[in-house]
Amino acid sequence: MTKYIGQRLVQALLTLILITLIVFFMMRLLPGDPLLIYLGQRAELHDMTDEALEELRKEFGLDKPIMVQYVNWVAGALRLDLGTSIFYREDVGTLMKERFPITLYLGCIAMAVSTTAGILIGLLAAVRRGAWPDKIISPLTYIGVTIPAFWLGIILIYVFAQKLGWLPVSGFTSPFKDFVQSTRQIILPVICLSAFGVASTARQMRSSMLEVLPQDYIRTAWAKGLSERVIIIKHALKNSLIPVITLIGVGFRVMIGGSVLVETVFAIPGVGRLMVSSIFSQDYVVVQALTLVIAVLVLLINLVIDLFYGWLDPRIRYN
Amino acid sequence: MSDGPAVIGKAATVANFQEAPPRISEWKRFRRVFFGRGMVVVGSLILLCVFLTAIFAPWLAPYDPYKPGVGNPLEKPSKRHLLGTDNLGRDQLSRLIFGARTAILVGFVSVIIAAVIGITLGIAAGYSRGPANPLIMRLMDALMCFPNILLALVIAAILGGSIVNVIVALTVALIPTYARVACGLTLSVREYDYVLASRLMGFGNFYIMFRHVLPNVFPPIMVLVTLQLGAAILAEAGLSFLGIGIEPPGAAWGAMVSDGYQYMMSNPVLSLAPGLAIMLTGFAFNMVGDGLRDAVDPRLRGLL
Numbered sequence: 001m002t003k004y005i006g007q008r009l010v011q012a013l014l015t016l017i018l019i020t021l022i023v024f025f026m027m028r029l030l031p032g033d034p035l036l037i038y039l040g041q042r043a044e045l046h047d048m049t050d051e052a053l054e055e056l057r058k059e060f061g062l063d064k065p066i067m068v069q070y071v072n073w074v075a076g077a078l079r080l081d082l083g084t085s086i087f088y089r090e091d092v093g094t095l096m097k098e099r100f101p102i103t104l105y106l107g108c109i110a111m112a113v114s115t116t117a118g119i120l121i122g123l124l125a126a127v128r129r130g131a132w133p134d135k136i137i138s139p140l141t142y143i144g145v146t147i148p149a150f151w152l153g154i155i156l157i158y159v160f161a162q163k164l165g166w167l168p169v170s171g172f173t174s175p176f177k178d179f180v181q182s183t184r185q186i187i188l189p190v191i192c193l194s195a196f197g198v199a200s201t202a203r204q205m206r207s208s209m210l211e212v213l214p215q216d217y218i219r220t221a222w223a224k225g226l227s228e229r230v231i232i233i234k235h236a237l238k239n240s241l242i243p244v245i246t247l248i249g250v251g252f253r254v255m256i257g258g259s260v261l262v263e264t265v266f267a268i269p270g271v272g273r274l275m276v277s278s279i280f281s282q283d284y285v286v287v288q289a290l291t292l293v294i295a296v297l298v299l300l301i302n303l304v305i306d307l308f309y310g311w312l313d314p315r316i317r318y319n
Numbered sequence: 320m321s322d323g324p325a326v327i328g329k330a331a332t333v334a335n336f337q338e339a340p341p342r343i344s345e346w347k348r349f350r351r352v353f354f355g356r357g358m359v360v361v362g363s364l365i366l367l368c369v370f371l372t373a374i375f376a377p378w379l380a381p382y383d384p385y386k387p388g389v390g391n392p393l394e395k396p397s398k399r400h401l402l403g404t405d406n407l408g409r410d411q412l413s414r415l416i417f418g419a420r421t422a423i424l425v426g427f428v429s430v431i432i433a434a435v436i437g438i439t440l441g442i443a444a445g446y447s448r449g450p451a452n453p454l455i456m457r458l459m460d461a462l463m464c465f466p467n468i469l470l471a472l473v474i475a476a477i478l479g480g481s482i483v484n485v486i487v488a489l490t491v492a493l494i495p496t497y498a499r500v501a502c503g504l505t506l507s508v509r510e511y512d513y514v515l516a517s518r519l520m521g522f523g524n525f526y527i528m529f530r531h532v533l534p535n536v537f538p539p540i541m542v543l544v545t546l547q548l549g550a551a552i553l554a555e556a557g558l559s560f561l562g563i564g565i566e567p568p569g570a571a572w573g574a575m576v577s578d579g580y581q582y583m584m585s586n587p588v589l590s591l592a593p594g595l596a597i598m599l600t601g602f603a604f605n606m607v608g609d610g611l612r613d614a615v616d617p618r619l620r621g622l623l
Contacts, residue, residue, distance in 0.1 A: 016461075257468040295465050
């Protein structure tokens with residue numbers, strides 16, 4: 001196990017270094033001088049002398065070789081100094097501190113919903129394979145995987161907010177401020193964010209359950225005279241859960257991506273919306289910082305899942 | 320020694336017997352499994368419709384999709400304009416039909432380029448016993464840490480939001496999946512005896528990779544390609560919904576959903592129709608991909 005953990009950590013570290021390289025050099029692909037792009041955002045700096053420009057270039061460290069700039073940027077990121085937003089004129093860390101909790105709050109609820117609902121639905125479909133629950137669930141999971149999150153959001157708003165008036169159209173309130181209003185506001189976004197997760201988890205659960213059910217030890221359990229409930233929950237469920245766990249890592253990545261769209265539709269002031277607005281206001285410092293933080297987050301979650309996976313299933317460790 | 324010929328004779332009969340059972344042709348078996356499921360047939364029919372629409376768009380569309388004022392702005396669905404008109408008085412049905420072109424074009428080009436690059440990287444990584452493997456695979460891991468839509472969004476934003484750049488962005492986002500699958504498959508294929516035999520016969524690595532590894536990696540990858548086409552079309556829709564991608568007069572389903580959204584209360588069809596088109600196309604690619612998977616290799620069921 002120690003060897004496995006060590007291997008995984010080294011791999012993750014390598015991946016982390018590559019992530020920083022990708023983010024840094026992707027931003028450098030921007031056509032033009034980063035300094036001039038920066039200046040283009042600020043009208044009062046437009047008529048600067050060349051000397052003042054050089055001065056500014058030195059201040060930002062843009063006169064140094066590119067590798068030095070990269071190292072400085074990584075060193076800054078390690079100190080949690082991700083730069084200052086051009087548009088908001090605020091420290092990027094501060095901007096994120098306000099928005100990340102919102103995205104993660106919604107995300108965690110959506111992850112919990114997709115995992116529990118997905119497992120239960122997939123289990124039902126597998127146990128009643130070919131019967132009516134399966135016949136209804138299977139096509140629905142296909143729709144759930146392919147329905148565009150933003151379109152689902154629009155339909156939900158139209159039906160439940162505009163036509164029926166049961167839930168608010170959009171917005172976000174902190175649950176600590178007004179719990180009831182906050183909960184009413186997050187119902188629709190959470191449905192949108194978890195649609196893909198529920199459907200893909202249910203599909204994975206169904207197929208891995210169908211692989212476990214014909215196994216010998218399940219037949220033995222039946223032969224022992226155990227009840228169906230005990231066989232499904234104690235024997236079959238445990239083993240078929242293993243592939244479902246890896247889906248959580250994928251699910252988290254898809255969900256963060258989906259939050260870009262869902263937060264736009266529901267006007268939720270989270271990271272996804274900050275990302276979109278920063279892209280449109282060409283606030284590359286924010287885009288760079290957000291891309292880095294999100295990728296590192298995904299990496300960490302996948303690392304934890306990998307380690308957990310290795311602990312759960314010894315076969316993985318020796319492979 | 321005396322029973323020697325008898326044994327040979329017996330072995331010969333066994334051999335003959337084994338050759339005897341009639342072989343169902345691969346194509347027949349494929350057809351039977353593929354079209355055996357109703358959902359797959361429905362998916363194939365939807366795809367056929369989408370393809371035909373995309374190809375024959377100029378002949379199918381009742382109006383010029385880019386010309387404003389072929390009707391009054393925001394007309395309700397009627398006989399003249401089956402899906403109504405948008406805020407500029409353009410015929411929504413014609414725009415929907417031309418939107419199929421955008422979706423299919425972006426989907427196909429990005430998925431195929433991504434598959435070619437991804438498979439090449441994956442086979443190289445899987446076949447190599449040197450540093451190429453960890454290097455390529457860690458790079459793919461790193462790319463996989465970026466949510467697809469986010470990576471595509473950032474790349475498209477950096478390069479500028481033209482349709483070509485959206486294709487580039489989606490391609491980069493889709494490469495790692497192919498590389499991973501191809502690498503995994505290559506790792507198992509390279510252990511087979513026919514690869515060893517080929518090497519003993521003195522063939523070079525490139526020849527072996529191309530002649531032996533690629534054909535064996537190909538069928539499962541085809542399944543992945545089909546599934547990814549659905550994903551790419553969904554991602555393109557997401558990008559154009561956010562306003563990145565095709566330039567204004569052009570028609571893209573995601574952008575149409577977003578434009579129609581403002582008029583949801585007065586004319587919901589404007590937003591519902593393109594959304595439905597996105598979903599049905601994605602759904603069809605998924606169904607066909609699933610059907611292909613079962614037909615190509617039943618053992619892969621549920622693995623990809």
